[in-house]
Amino acid sequence: KLLITKEQVRTGEVMGEFGRLYEQQYVVALFNKVRYDVEGGGGPQPQLLHRKVPLENKSIFSGSIYQYLEENKKWRNRFLFVPDTYNISYYEGKQAHDRGLQPKGTINCAGYRVLTSMEKYLELLESSLPGVKAKVGSSPFLKCATQFPLIMWHPYARHHYFCVSSEKEQQKWSAVFQDCVRHANNGLSEDCKVQTPAFTDAVRLYRQARGQYGTWDMMCGVPHQILANLVMETLLTELRDVISPRLKGKLQERQKSWILISDAVYSLVQSQAQSQYEAIVQSCEAGRPPLEASIRTDMDQVITSKEHVTNKIRALVLPKAEKLLKVSIQPYISSILEALMEPTSRGFFEVRDVFFRELVDMSKNLLNGGSKEKLGEHMEKISMLAFHPVKMQGCYEKVEQLSLEGLQQRFDVTSPSVFVQRAQILMREQMDDAVYTFEQLLHQSLEGQEEEDLCKTIQKCQDRVIKKFDYDSSTVRKKFFREALLQIFIPYMLKQLSPSCSADLPRFRELIFEDFSRFILVENIFEEVVLQTVMKDIMMAVKEAAVQRRHNLYRDSIVLTNSDPNLHLLEENPPIDWAGEYGGGQTEVDGEQVGEGDAITQKRRRMKQVVSMIQEDGTATALPESCLEVPGVEDIPEEQGEVDSDTKSSSASVKEVPNEESSIGGVSVPTSTEMPPAIPNGTTIKEEKTTNPSEQEAEPVSPQDSESKIASAIQEIENAVQEEEREQNGETNEPDSEQTSIPAEPATTLVTKEVEPVSESQREVQPESAPNHEACKIDAPLYSRMQSPSEAEESITQPTQEEQSQQPVDMEPASEPTSELQQKTDSSSLHHDDSGFQSPANEVAEEEEPQVQAAAATTEAEVGRENHNDSETGEEDAQKGAGTAATQT
Secondary structure, eight states: OHHHHHHHHHHHHHHHHHHHHHHHHHHHHHHHHHHHHHHOOOOOOOOSOOOSSTTTTEEEEEEEEEEEETTTTEEEEEEEEEETTOOEEEESOHHHHHTTOOOSEEEOOTTOEEEOOHHHHHHHHHHHSTTOOOOOOSSOSOOOSSSEEEEEEOSSSOOEEEEESSHHHHHHHHHHHHHHHHHHHOOSOTTOTTHHHHHHHHHHHHHHHTTOOSOOTTOOSSHHHHHHHHHHHHHHHHHHHHHGGGOOSSHHHHHHHHHHHHHHHHHHHHHHHHHHHHHHHHHHHHTHHHHHHHHHHSHHHHHHHHHHHHHHHHHHHHHHHHHHIIIIIHHHHHHHHHHHHHHHHHHHHHHHHHHHHHHHHHHHHHHTTOOHHHHHHHHHHHTTGGGOHHHHHHHHHHHTTOOOTTHHHHHTOOOTHHHHHHHHHHHHHHHHHHHHHHHHHHHHHHTTOOGGGHHHHHHHHHHHHHHHHHHHHHHHHHHHHHHHHHHHHHHHHHHHHHHHHGGGGGGGGGGSOGGGTTTOOHHHHHHHHHHHHHHHHHHHHHHHHHHTTGGGOOOTTOOOTTOOTTGGGGGGSOOOOHHHHHOOSOSSSSOOOOOSSOHHHHHHHHOEEEEOOOOOTTOSSOSOSSOOOEEOSSOOOOOHHHHHHHHHHHTTTOOOOSOSEEEETTEEEEOOOOOOOBOTTSOBOOOOOOOOHHHHHTOOOOHHHHHHHHHHHHHHHHHHHHHHHHHHTTOOOHHHHHHHTGGGSHHHHHHTTTOOOOOTTTGGGGGGGHHHHHHHHHHHHHHHHHSOHHHHHHHHHHHHHHHHOSSOOOOOOOSSOOOHHHHHHHHHHHOOOTTOOOOHHHHHHHHHHHHHHHHHHHTHHHHHHHHHHHTTTHHHHHHHHHHHHHHHO
8 A cells, every 4th residue: 555655646746747848848849840841841852762661461570489487486488479569479389379369478678678698687686676685595586497598677667587598599589679679669759740749858858857967768668658767767766765674585585576566566657657648648639729720820920039039048048058068068079979970880881781782692593593483582571671680680789889988977878778779770760761662663673574684673773772872871870960969968068057047047938928928938948049059069070070971971962963853752652562463472471271250360370470480590490389397496396297298208209229339430339318408407408419420430449449450350361361272272162162251241140130120319320330331341352352253242242132131130150250349340331220221331332232243243254364373372372371370379
């Protein structure tokens, strides 16, 4: 009750004072609007076309992300969807969104800050309760499920916690959230020529009456949100003094309780401010027609009376203002202007480069056999380039380097965020104007054009749009520089001049006729005089920069000689549906059919998305659709059913293998049966693991293994020589000759007895045995030279027949000794598993098999002649072989 009473009292006081100022400023804004309509305004004419409804039937993005739920202290996988309003809606899953169900919640991003570091968040959190002495608990305020958090922080409203699984995803989601904040902060429409100026002037005068000059970071959102921030600016301090002593528990518990209390009070203030503001606006709009009629009737008399009063106030203020200007303003104009121009111009140049690269990429894709259908598919993507948060993030980051160090205290500039966000909004508008102008010019040029001339047509339209973009970019930037300098200097000058001039202002009201007193306010005239005093120096500084062509700024006198006089007629054309007209791209987000009665679902499926899914490049899928529960603050164990289901799903593609190790390249390597890495709080996130062959191929072989390999190879060569000698001396018969061909295959036949079906996850290891298989292929001719042609052919064809068999074959082990290491090497390089998967080396061996057989057949005669020539030296070889065998024995 105490909180509600304080909130209602404070909100009523603020809204009462604001309502009085708004009614005064509403009449002044209406007079200025009517005068502008009558007299007209100068200024350069923009060259680019402007899209009236840029996001019609469009949505910004959608995707899955982990969100922390405070009610059950768990992380769950949510589906986020952002329409053209930039309000983030989160659902239980994608199916819930597609079926048109109500979202679990909606986030209005006005006033939020996107944080990617838990340390920065805790720093801001501690500042919300300064001076609180409490014991710090052992558990942290929030235990993140991954190392890549995304936190949306607000000084008064509820905080929102998200996390992703990689740094690249964190950067993409951060760009999307920042785009939502940027759009939501720009809540005051510039098209309202009366309500918006009246509102901003009323807020500024309210804060100045309390000594708060300068920029205000919380001037963001729609009017009732700004008014709620205005109330909370003073109410929050009062609530903290009352509530802080009553908070119990450790520091983390007090911080959580304070966030909930602040959010509840902020919601009440917003609802009350919204209802009262709507009543004020409705009252002013009701009295607008008679006021406008009176202004049009007495326009000349009002202007004359205002000029007379202005001259009187100028005579009072001008000497003091010029002295202040000369001492405290002029020395800083050039340096502050340069600090603004450098990052802002880089941002606009980056916009130009992004636009240029997109058109060049499209031209390259259409260069070879490009059709209008393919052109329509590319243009469907380019049409929303300005609203693609990830592609535009590089442009926005250039402006974020803006720094006004040393000016915060001198000129009462709280932070450069106000100027940064304004420049980013202008950059997005320039990009959309350039894209829209290119669309209209290209569409007009394609009428009656052949497909062979697509690239030339694109190039011509691109050159025209780039030239117009450079001109409009210069105009927009110069206007931005002037406004930024005024926002820096005017509050400082008003703060310095008000104490000495405010006391003399009331006497000038006597010079105003009573009938015109509502249209002429001495407070507004005082500010106009101060503005005119400093405006001359600001205009000269910006003009000098343009004359020197610094940062590619143009002079106002420059007019494009080839400007299109009829170009703005294209602005009235309806939006171009590239997908429907040229047959490229998709006209629906999903291709599923929906019922006729579900109008909401049909509308959502017709919406085209600027960014369909936010996920890391190279990954097959985004975050899993099922709700994954991850304990938050405390290690809350999962239910047994959920744990079992997660375990089954994560190991669905892995079958159990009896052998704990598999031999690769002669070295035993453990099979990959480990689970994915666990989250710090104990819960595993399912990920796809891929083996890197280069890592295992690079494993060194020990010297003992190499020595045993060499010894076994020498033993096999000596055995083969002895068999050849016995064959040449006639000591061997036909059955023995068949038995001598067995040593070429024992490694294969021995291991085939123990082979079990290999799982999908282990097949990735098979290609790593290719280098060892090549070594076996090199040694093959040695055996063929020691055998007869028929035996060599039989030894080559026999392993292929065994590899093609579906059942393991039991063979008698060879009588000749063979090292176990060589057996594992041969088995890993020659064996095929039952599932039919073959390593690349085995496939090559099978392709070369017919060629080896043919070569063996053609060399049969040559081998016979070699055997005949060697018969003379057979006795000497036999004696040497016998001597070697005796020595070994």
